[in-house]
Amino acid sequence: MASRAARKKTTAKGRAAGAAPRVAILMGSASDWEAMKPAADVLAELGVTSDVRVISAHRTPARHHAYVTAAEQRGIEVIIAGAGGAAHLAGVTAALTLLPVLGVPIDSSPLQGLDALLATVQMPGGIPVGTLAIGKAGAKNAGLLAAAILARKDASVRSALARFRERQAAAVPERP
């Protein structure tokens, strides 16, 4: 028989794979997936299902509009949006929905993400985007922050986050 810990793990993974998605992870290009994958991975680790889509505010504006305007009704509670270059994805997403939007600037351009950082973080007053760090660390933290938002009303996500922090602390050696 599987141990209690192993069963818990299976349950969390099953939930992450099978349940209706609560977090949307959008990215401007399939080439952004490597940078954005940590968001999906950490959410799965916490038992939160995500819906991962390639949607560009510039190249696929109709797909973007249709997805974002239907998201809240579909049960999405937080949107993570990652893009590089002239990164308008998070800002335009935030303009189209009342859901909280977390932006991840991606280092895919010759300016190594500084352009995307400024485009994502420098929103005009009135339409907020919670902007994370450039690249993979930002994507991971966007996943963790999305979970923290869900955790306010969901005790199981809150305890998954607490366990994540405990594992993280235990993995840091006391000496080099």
Ligand code: AIR
């Ligand atoms: N991008 C795509 N549409 C709008 C923007 N800002 C971004 C993508 C990607 C970069 O352009 O988010 O980081 C380069 O995309 P590609 O497809 O040329 O690799």
